[in-house]
Amino acid sequence: MASDQDFVFKVVLVGDGAVGKTSLRYRYMGEGFRSTYVMTIGADFAVVPVEVEYNNTLYKCKLQIWDLAGQPRFREVRSLFYQGAYGSLAVYDKTRRETYENLIEWIKEIEEKRGKIPLILIGNKKDLCEENPDIPCVTYDEGVELAKKLSERLGFPVHFYETSAKTGENVNTAFLELTKVMLDMTMKQQV
Ligand code: GDP
Numbered sequence: 001m002a003s004d005q006d007f008v009f010k011v012v013l014v015g016d017g018a019v020g021k022t023s024l025r026y027r028y029m030g031e032g033f034r035s036t037y038v039m040t041i042g043a044d045f046a047v048v049p050v051e052v053e054y055n056n057t058l059y060k061c062k063l064q065i066w067d068l069a070g071q072p073r074f075r076e077v078r079s080l081f082y083q084g085a086y087g088s089l090a091v092y093d094k095t096r097r098e099t100y101e102n103l104i105e106w107i108k109e110i111e112e113k114r115g116k117i118p119l120i121l122i123g124n125k126k127d128l129c130e131e132n133p134d135i136p137c138v139t140y141d142e143g144v145e146l147a148k149k150l151s152e153r154l155g156f157p158v159h160f161y162e163t164s165a166k167t168g169e170n171v172n173t174a175f176l177e178l179t180k181v182m183l184d185m186t187m188k189q190q191v
């Protein structure tokens, strides 16, 4: 069965500079999608359609995926960025431990601006760790541990994926999982 109801979800990508947010967004968008630059807040967004099955029904969703161009320092600017956000991908770079440690600050900022919204944890640049065993990467287990802590903090499951924007590994899966969680939350709020 297909639903005639359509959903539009604003999704924000957060995490330190150069962890791969823009690369993940482009990888997920694929060719042919146009992104729109919002100069006043220094952000880019693009709309990507995605179909999700939920309770044996196919739902058409549109993800409006937002990404800060550079890292605007001003919190006032970032308030606009978070406005209306319904889900988030929180990204760290497996090869730079400080980006893993800093992620909690980004999550606190989301909570402060938007409250507890669906969130997926991403450890990106998996390919670099696999190719270079000498890099002291953040391990998979450490990612799982952080996801567990975040789940406890937020009161709902936070899924965790290790991705590569370079090879594309797990990129679609992560966005799809986020869409499912957002849809689930919306349905539960509607009852
Ligand atoms: P942002 O500042 O978080 O938006 O990060 P960018 O997407 O601009 O990426 C920063 C740098 O990391 C760029 O040089 C990317 O090519 C590189 N990069 C991003 N993701 C990956 C990945 O999964 N693997 C590898 N090897 N490089 C990546």
Ligand code: MG
Pocket: 021, 022, 023, 067, 068, 069, 070
């Ligand atoms: Mg970027």
